[in-house]
Amino acid sequence: MTDLMTAAVLERFGGPEELKLAKIARPTRINDEILVEIHAASVNPLDAKTRAGRGVAAALDRLPAVLGHDFSGVVVESPYAAHPLQPGDAVYGFIPVPHYSGSYAQYASVPSLCVAPKPVGLSHTEAAAVPLAALTAWGVVTTIAKAHERQRILIHAGAGGVGHFAVQFAAYFGAHVIATASTRNLEWLRSLGARETIDHTAHRFEDGLEDVDVVIDLVGNDVHNTGTRSLGVLRRNGLVINVPSGSWPTLEEEATAAGVRATAYRVAPDAATLAVISRLLEQGSVRPHVDEIFPLEDVASAHARIEAGHVRGKLAITTERSS
Numbered sequence: 001m002t003d004l005m006t007a008a009v010l011e012r013f014g015g016p017e018e019l020k021l022a023k024i025a026r027p028t029r030i031n032d033e034i035l036v037e038i039h040a041a042s043v044n045p046l047d048a049k050t051r052a053g054r055g056v057a058a059a060l061d062r063l064p065a066v067l068g069h070d071f072s073g074v075v076v077e078s079p080y081a082a083h084p085l086q087p088g089d090a091v092y093g094f095i096p097v098p099h100y101s102g103s104y105a106q107y108a109s110v111p112s113l114c115v116a117p118k119p120v121g122l123s124h125t126e127a128a129a130v131p132l133a134a135l136t137a138w139g140v141v142t143t144i145a146k147a148h149e150r151q152r153i154l155i156h157a158g159a160g161g162v163g164h165f166a167v168q169f170a171a172y173f174g175a176h177v178i179a180t181a182s183t184r185n186l187e188w189l190r191s192l193g194a195r196e197t198i199d200h201t202a203h204r205f206e207d208g209l210e211d212v213d214v215v216i217d218l219v220g221n222d223v224h225n226t227g228t229r230s231l232g233v234l235r236r237n238g239l240v241i242n243v244p245s246g247s248w249p250t251l252e253e254e255a256t257a258a259g260v261r262a263t264a265y266r267v268a269p270d271a272a273t274l275a276v277i278s279r280l281l282e283q284g285s286v287r288p289h290v291d292e293i294f295p296l297e298d299v300a301s302a303h304a305r306i307e308a309g310h311v312r313g314k315l316a317i318t319t320e321r322s323s
Contacts, residue, residue, distance in 0.1 A: 006319070007105035008299040009064040013053035016303035019104070021296070022064070027101055027109040034085055034115050035077035036093075039124035041103035041317045042070040043302045044132050044161060045244075050098070051303060055245070060098045068103035068317075069095050071110070072118055072127035079112055090118040094131035094269040103128075104299055106319050114269035119281040122288070129161075129288040129314035134277050136267040137165035140241050142173070144265060145214040149174035152211065154233065156226055157218040158194060159185035161314045162243065166216055167192045168286045178212070180205050185312060209233045215240040220247025227251065231258040241265055289313030295320075 005026040008019045029035040047067050049055030072092040075085050085091060093115040095102055100110065118127045140162075141147045147170045155170065157163045158179030170177045171193025179194040186197040198205045212233045217240060221227030227248045230240055239261045242248045248264075255262030280286040291312045294302040296319045306315055 005106040006296065007066050008068075008296055009066055009104075010051055011064045013051065013057060013063075016048075016051070016300040016307070018051065019067075019300045019303065024064075024066075024105075026107050029077045029079075029109045032079045032112045033109045034075055034079065034083075034091070034112050035107060035109050036071060036073045036091060036115070037076050037107055038071045038073040038103055038105060038319055040072045040128035040319070041068045041296075042128045042132075042161075043299070043306050043315045043317065044069060045306060046132070048303050048307050056098055065098060066102040066105050067097060068105070069097050070128050070131045070133075071095065071103035071108060072122075072124040076107070083112070085112070085115060085117070090124075091115050092118045092124075092127040092131060093271060093274065094135060096269050104296065104317065106296075111269070113271050116271040116274040116278060119278040121282060125290055125293055125316040125318060126288050128316055129290050130165075130277065130281070131269075131274060132267060133161040133314060134165045134286075134288070135270060135273060136162045136243065136265070137169055138273060138277060139267055140216050140243065140265050141166050141169040144241055144263060145170070145175075145216065145239065147173040147175040147214075151175045151213045152178065153214045153216065154178045154180070154205075154209070154212045154230065155194075155216045155218065156180050156205075156230070158189050158197070159312050160218060161311070163218050164189075164192060164289055164313050165286065166218070167194050171195075172280065172285055178209070182310065188312070205229070206233050211235045213238050217242045217248075218244065220244035221251070222247045228254060231255060231260060234258070234260045237261060239263070290316045292316075293318055 075089045159181040177194045178196040180200045215230040219226040293316045
C-alpha cells in the first residue's frame with residue numbers, strides 16, 4: 001500500500017474553491033484507532049462553516065487540513081487481533097474533526113469508539129449520509145425531547161440532513177410530528193411520518209399553531225427570527241432545542257421571558273448509539289436520503305450546493321473515481 005493518498009485539502013479559509021485535490025501522506029494508525037479505506041463521505045453544513053473560517057475552525061491548529069466528519073468504507077488495519085472490527089469489514093462512522101484528519105480522503109485513521117459496522121443493505125454512499133445527521137437527530141429527539149406518544153413536536157427544516165432523520169425518529173416513537181419545509185418536500189415528509197406539514201414559503205408557521213410540546217430548531221434564529229417566533233407556539237413550560245451553533249445568542253433569556261425551557265445541543269461521535277440507529281436502518285424503520293453524489297475531485301461543488309440550500313436529505317461524496 002502506497003504511503004500517499006488523494007485527499008481534498010483546505011489550504012486557507014474561504015469559499016468552496018479553497019478545497020483542492022492533492023496527494024498527501026496516508027495517515028498512520030496508532031493506539032485504538034482503526035485505519036479505514038474510505039469509499040464515501042458526506043457534506044454537512046458544519047463542514048462548510050469550518051471551511052469558511054467559522055464552525056470548528058478555531059480548533060484547527062494548522063493548514064492544510066482535511067475536512068469531513070462522515071464516512072463509510074472498509075477496515076484496513078485493526079487495533080489488535082481480537083478487536084470486533086477486522087480488516088475487510090465494512091464500517092461507517094463519525095470522525096471528530098478537527099482533532100483528527102477528516103473523511104474527504106481515500107483513508108482515515110479513526111478512534112474505534114467512533115466506528116460501527118455498516119448497516120446491511122445500505123450502499124456506502126447511503127451509509128456515509130447517516131452518522132453526524134442521524135446522531136444529532138437521535139440526540140435531540142430521544143435524549144433531550146424524549147419523544148413519545150401524544151407529544152406534539154415541531155421540527156423546522158424537516159427535509160434537511162438532520163431534519164429528515166428527526167422526523168423519522170420522532171414518528172417512530174409515536175410523537176405527533178409537525179414539520180416545516182418548502183412546497184416540493186411536503187408530501188415527501190408525510191411519507192416519512194410527519195402528521196402535519198407547513199409550507200414556510202407560503203405561510204407563517206405560527207399562524208394557527210399552538211400547544212406544541214417541543215420545538216426542534218434546525219434553522220437558527222438568525223434566519224427570519226425562526227427561533228423567537230417559535231416561542232409563541234409552545235405550551236407553558238414547553239421546550240425549544242436550538243441546534244445551529246451561534247445562531248441564537250439570547251436563547252435562554254428569551255425562553256425564560258416566554259415561560260418555556262430552552263437548550264442548545266452539540267452532537268458527539270458514539271458508535272454504540274450508531275449501532276442502535278443501524279438496527280432501525282436495517283429493519284427499514286428509518287431510511288437516509290441522498291440527494292446528489294459528487295466525486296471527491298468535485299467536493300467544491302458539493303460545498304457550493306449545500307450553501308445554496310434546498311438540499312433534500314444529504315449530499316454524498318465518493319472516492320472511487322479519485323486516483
